[in-house]
Amino acid sequence: MVTMDARAISATVDVGAGMREILDRQRAAFLAEGPPPVAVRRDRIDRLSALVLDNAGAIVDAVAADFGTRPRTATLFTEILGMISVIEHTRSHVRQWMRTTPLLRAARLVGFRAEVEPTPLGVVGIIGPWNFPVNLVVLPATAAFAAGNRVMIKMSEITAHTAELMASLASRYFDDTELAVVTGGVDVGAAFASLPFDHLFFTGSPEVGARVAQAAAANLVPVTLELGGKNPVVVSRDADLTRSATRIAQGRMINGGQVCVCPDYVLVTEERQDEFVGIVRATWRTMFPTIVTNDDYCSSVNRANFERVVGLIEDARAAGATVESVAPPGESLPDPVSRKIAPTIVRDVDDAMRIANEEIFGPVLVVRPYRTLREAIARINDRPAPLVAYWFGPDNDEFREFVRSTRSGGVARNDFAAQMIPSAAPFGGVGRSGMGAYHGKAGFDAFSHYRSVVGTDLPFTITGRAAPPFTAPIKATTALGLRMAHRRTRRRLRRSRRRPPSATE
Incomplete structure (x- = not known):
């Protein structure tokens, strides 16, 4: 040894x-x-x-x-x-x-x-x-x-x-x-x-x-x-549910769900949750009539990642979640040989489950209900800032509240990875989802x-006045500059207190 x-x-x-x-x-x-x-x-x-x-x-x-x-x-x-x-x-x-x-x-x-x-x-x-x-x-x-x-x-x-x-x-x-x-x-x-x-x-x-x-x-x-991170999706009450659910289902399956900007969990209003799940299920069945022998269905990259995703699903099931595997009839999935996991919908998730806290990075979508936008925002903000926050619905006051009240690397509305479409748009995370940006x-x-490059050909020094000895004129101009700066700051504060706060304050 x-x-x-x-x-x-x-x-x-x-x-x-x-x-x-x-x-x-x-x-x-x-x-x-x-x-x-x-x-x-x-x-x-x-x-x-x-x-x-x-x-x-x-x-x-x-x-x-x-x-x-x-x-x-x-x-x-x-x-x-x-x-x-x-x-x-x-x-x-x-x-x-x-x-x-x-x-x-x-x-x-x-x-x-x-x-x-x-x-x-x-x-x-x-x-x-x-x-x-x-x-x-x-x-x-x-x-x-x-x-x-x-x-x-x-x-x-x-x-x-x-x-x-x-x-x-x-x-x-x-x-x-x-x-x-x-x-x-x-x-x-x-x-x-x-x-x-x-x-x-x-x-x-x-x-x-x-x-x-x-x-x-x-x-x-x-x-x-x-x-990475757990990227949230909020489906608003005003969203086109068929279009939203279809796009979310498609986005989750890109690269077998092994994408840092994939939707991780979806927040849908209570009254529309069953309909949303039904559309996701139907979309996946149409996309994948077969899986095990389907060359268009991406495998988990290796055995370790396959077992990790399967473990998240089984942990949720054992803890009381409702797990639905959208596997084609007659196919036994997950399959350890091909390392393929069927598209999976997980509901009735609570915050103690691993799947509620760990990035899934696989073909699994968690669906949770919400009643008010404030509740949805609070649930997102209870977790570390994600790489992207998704909104499906119109660009209205609720969407702007969602943008203003959440923290994420980027925001995408009505499409998978829309924040990456403009070539000039910075791409990066914030907090636990990253540091810095590129693109x-x-x-x-x-x-x-x-780098600052500064030079002077002046016949006198500007910053040399900070060196002793300090003559009476230097002391006087220093004191005058201080008083002027102080007065200016106090005037600004008095003006700001007189006017009502703006919408952005």
């Missing part, structure tokens, strides 16, 4: 040393080159796009090998086509985002110049997840390249075929001082998170995200955490440092 421990420690050290060597080469190249011009940034983005598009067929095959069953069209849409608009938006705006912003323009006339320039951080580390193993490393890498950085990627060990493919492709399209892809297990991931990057980007679960942030903190590395300019900003 002692010998095995020593070997494990030695292997971890060797892995860490190898990755540190790549990091050091990337940093040296970055410092030698300096902030790259727009042409270089766009070239790197183009080569990254080409890596994916040239090898789309191989990527589809690798992802299918990792999942067991994953629809080819779904992979093409979610892993490749779905990110092209964000990449193109980023590429087309790089020059604009790189511009220096001048401050105090008028002061230039007297010899005082101030500006803010976005500068690259250096080397960015990206740790990818298994549910969308290509998309969710390529998009942050695109943003990092746009900001002028070098990139190291740690692929998920759960999707090992895809990881090995991406590592082999990276060396064909990039020098490893620009982009390097690392593969390996948990030990490699831990060593990767402990490297002294200039920024670390992680997509995955809140539990692992906390450990990644802790490892990064040892080197004071700033982190962006794209995590569009938010990604450029995440991987940039906005």
Whole structure:
């Protein structure tokens, strides 16, 4: 046992040393080159796009090998086509985002110049997840390249075929001082998170995200955490119930429910709950006349995740929940061989059940009743902030109250993942669902440092007045400035107290 421990420690050290060597080469190249011009940034983005598009067929095959069953069209849409608009938006705006912003323009006339320039951080580390193993490393890498950085990627060990493919492709399209892809297990991931990057980007679960942030903190590395959560759906009294239930049922089944923005639990008014469930059931039966041999039905990615989701269902059943498996007639599901779980509706859930507290990440939809909007909002706010909060219904006063009174990474109305449709829209969580954002300019900003550059040719010092000795004129002007600032603040407070509070206060 002692010998095995020593070997494990030695292997971890060797892995860490190898990755540190790549990091050091990337940093040296970055410092030698300096902030790259727009042409270089766009070239790197183009080569990254080409890596994916040239090898789309191989990527589809690798992802299918990792999942067991994953629809080819779904992979093409979610892993490749779905990110092209964000990449193109980023590429087309790089020059604009790189511009220096001048401050105090008028002061230039007297010899005082101030500006803010976005500068690259250096080397960015990206740790990818298994549910969308290509998309969710390529998009942050695109943003990092746009900001002028070098990139190291740690692929998920759960999707090992895809990881090995991406590592082999990276060396064909990039020098490893620009982009390097690392593969390996948990030990490699831990060593990767402990490297002294200039920024670390992680997509995955809140539990692992906390450990990644802790490892990064040892080197004071700033982190962006794209995590998950229990995404709520409120179906309003004014919603078109057929359209709402159909879209929610479809959204829950994308990638077999293994999506961080999937609807997790639905709040429906008491009087419409049975009708809602009936439409969801009918939608799933139409979508999946067969499941076990259906190539359009996505498997759980591995045995551990299959058993975890089945465990959530069985725990709820044992605790008194009403569980309905929408399995085709004659099919025995869940099936441990294909790792497929039938679409499942769970009702009569209480807050003590695991399924009420853990992200499901599978083809299961929890449906709970509510009586008033205030009650629905309170139930959402009793839990950590989700990655997305869904509303089905019109854009009316109730919807605006829902937006104003809840906290989430984003809000989507009347469609799955609608908050991700605009290429310029920031994507990220808040609280337990994440830290920081990317997509569009938010990604450029995440991987940039906005540096103030200020210089003066004035014949006198401005800030030097803070140095002793303090003459009588300096003391007098300091006291006058303080009194003026104080009076101004007090006047504002008196005015604000005289007027009635606004709707937003």
